[in-house]
Amino acid sequence: MSSPTSRQRWMSVLAHSQPAQLRSHWQALNLNPEYRLLRAPEIGLTQLLGRMGATGRRFVLGDMTVTRAVVELADGGHGYSYVAGRDKAHAELCALADALLQQPAHHEQLQQRLIAPLAAAQQERRLQRAREVAASRVDFFTLVRGE
Secondary structure (H helix, E strand, O other): OOOHHHHHHHHHHHHHOOHHHHHHHHHHHOOOOOEEEEEEEEEEEEEEEEEOOOOOOEEEEEEEEEEEEEEEEOOOOEEEEEEEOOOHHHHHHHHHHHHHHOOHHHHHHHHHHHHHHHHHHHHHHHHHHHHHHHHOOOOOOOOOOOO
């Protein structure tokens, strides 16, 4: 079994992955585990709370759609997922990957061939976004007039 922090990491990578990239990496693994849906993917809303500064009062920022799913492997392992948006197939695949990542027989293969490439792609997207923001940055320089 893995530590909570490593599971949190792979759950974050799966939830933030691009659905097309996740499917592509999954198909390359050629895994077809037997599983059943304990909770079929369903779409709902969650309320986002904000806070001004670190000590300000909380306020309702808005609502966001989320999709959740729960699967059970044939051997009894369970996988869970919550993803932003309305993509039911994405939520189901994330739950299946979570269940298999908890299995010692599949853990290392999935870490290397699924989680690592998805995490690298996410990091590249973050860096690209940072480069775009940096390119549009404006430095204001003010001269003080002497009297």
